[in-house]
Amino acid sequence: MAKRRPVSATTIEAVAAEMAGHPLDAARAASYAAAYEPVLTAMDMLRRLPLKTIEPACVFSPEGAPDRG
Amino acid sequence: MADLIDLSASELGDAIAARKISPVEVAEACLAQIGRLNGRLNAFVTLDEAGTRAAAKAAEAQIMRGDYLGPLHGIPIAHKDLYETRGMRTTAGSRVLEHHVPDTDATVVRRLSDAGMVLLGKTNTHEFAFGPTNEHSMFGAVHNPWDLTRISGGSSGGAGAAIAARMTPLASGSDTGGSIRMPAACCGVTGLKPTYGRVSRAGIFPLCWTMDHAGPLARTVRDAALFLQATAGHDKRDAASSHAAVPDYMAALTGGVRGLRIGVPRRYFFDRSQDSVTALVDAALDVLAGLGAELVEIDIPHIEAAAAAALAIYLGEATAYHDDTLDDRAHLYTEQVRTFLELGDQLLAKDYIHAQRYRSLLGRELTTLFGRVDLIATPGIAMTATPIGGQTVTIRGTEDSVFGAILRNTEPFNLVGLPALVLPCGFDAQGLPASLQLVGPAFSEALVLRAGDAYQRATDWHTRRPPL
Incomplete structure (x- = not known):
């Protein structure tokens, strides 16, 4: 599995402004970087699970299919 | 007759059916209790006393002329402020919806109204249900009736506190990571998260579409069964609603657990819970064993990744739902919820x-285990209620975040959508309630309720009243 570097405030700020469209001020970006590092550590755990042959729990069902609500 | 507010919904229903008491007397007793205690608990955020009295009077007249609708007719109900109520403000605990008055009812609200229930008002919720403590709401924190300095649990915290404090016999809640069961555990009441799709989510503000469940908080398992009976069943307004037939849940409450195999997963669920909590849960399991159940030690593979998976889903789905509001009204959210939503942008x-x-992986593991056992039992939550404002809790020498610890035992069963019941099983040395959680296979609510009801027939923890 690819190794990642710790997330930085610069990355948080860039993603928020350039990708998500919800710009953050520098102070908020710095605090989010600290809060997000443990989230990414948790995501690392998911990435290491034996999921290769497993499909996501939510699968597409066409509108109007008989088993759809 | 006992004080009306001490009677369960089913006891009130029996007395109303026999015309020994009137829905008007019951509603007045609840309104008086709300008036006496809400200033300390902050459980209710909206009341419509005139509407409540009018509905109770109408129910009384209907019953007196012989048009009895069933066991919930004339019984008061409080709805979580996440449920849309026609003509009554619905805020989700957020300034974003501060002035929102819906023009339709959530399906659960309508079905309970059709069953003759009398609406008292709306209960406090953690903002948009995005938190397990009920500290962060535009209305302020809910206070635990057993110790006003402690959390009620959330996000259906107003409901938990209101049931424990005898303000209402029955309340609705929603549960995305444990938001029915955590307040039930913290407040010493009964909470049921049904199978995903069993009860309609239509008209309830979503937190995560794939993990949201609607269900009851109640004084007793029997009352939770009454709520489920009236609300379960297909709803075309909810894309995830199941077509599975609705069994007779009341008939399932036979009091028997003889021969039931109850799986006990020590790793993760017990060995990361407070000693005082696990001692009380073990005592509860001894009661069930004494009634004829067989306890089977089990292990759930990969369970330790549940919190990470739940976190990814909270952050992804909740942020998608709130995407447009974050564009221009981020400042209206409480700081904690805003932080979670903006972190979701990074996922x-x-x-x-x-x-x-x-x-899918966890679901398969549990399906395999349910070939060996009928139910799984765990502590409802890992600890008793923590102080309001507390960020961390130490369990067996290890410090954890309150959010992480309180969600640990409940959120795995949101990921797999299985029915899970939490019920009180004793008190720690500080007088705070602890709880037992019983989990069954998909759509096995009748079995889960049967076991919980059997436990409550043999014990009286669910009858204890906070010293308010």
Whole structure:
């Protein structure tokens, strides 16, 4: 599995402004970087699970299919 | 007759059916209790006393002329402020919806109204249900009736406190990571998260579409069964609603657990819970064993990744739902909820998909285990209620975040959508309630309720009243 570097405030700020469209001020970006590092550590755990042959729990069902609500 | 507010919904229903008491007397007793205690608990955020009295009077007249609708007719109900109520403000605990008055009812609200229930008002919720403590709401924190300095649990915290404090006999809640069961555990009441799709989510503000469940908080398992009976069943307004037939849940309450195999997963669920909590849960399991159940030690593979998967789904789905509001009204959210939502902007799509794949993996592991056992039993939550404002809790020498610890035992069963019941099983040395959680296979609510009801027939923890 690819190794990642710790997330930085610069990355948080860039993603928020350039990708998500919800710009953050520098102070908020710095605090989010600290809060997000443990989230990414948790995501690392998911990435290491034996999921290769497993499909996501939510699968597409066409509108109007008989088993759809 | 006992004080009306001490009677369960089913006891009130029996007395109303026999015309020994009137819905008007019951409603007045609840309104008086709300008036006496809400200033300290902050459980209710909206009341319509005139509407409540009018509905109770109408129910009384209907019953007196012989048009009895069934066991919930004339019984008061409080709805979580996440449920849309026609003509009554619905805020989700957020300034974003501060002035929102819906023009339709949530399906659960309508079905309970059709069953003759009398609406008292709306209960406090953690903002948009995005938190397990009920500290962060535009209305302020809910206070635990057993110790006003402690959390009620959330996000259906107003409901938990209101049931424990005898303000209402029955309340609705929603549960995305444990938001029915955590307040039930903290406040010493009964909470049921049904199978995903069993009860309609239509008209309830979503937190995460794939993990949201609607269900009751109640004084007793029997009352939770009454709520489920009236609300379960297909709803075309909810894309996830199941077509599965609705069994007779009341008939299932036979009091018997003889021969039931109850799986006990020590790793993760017990060995990361407070000693005082596990001692009380073990005592509860001894009661069930004494009634004829067989306890079977089990292990759930990969369970330790549940929190990570749940986190990816909370962040992904909740942020998608709130995307447009974050554009221009982020300042209206409480700081904690705003932080979670803006962190969701950073989540990678592949991690959300890994989380959805993990749900399949965990579901398979549990399906295999349910070939060996009928139910799984765990502590409802890992600890008793923590102080309001507390960020961390130490369990067996290890410090953890309150959010992480309180969600640990409940959120795995949101990921797999299985029915889970929490019920009180004793008190710690500080007088705070602890709880037992019983989990069954998909759509086995009748079995889960049967076991919980059998436990409550043999014990009286659910009858204890906070010293308010």
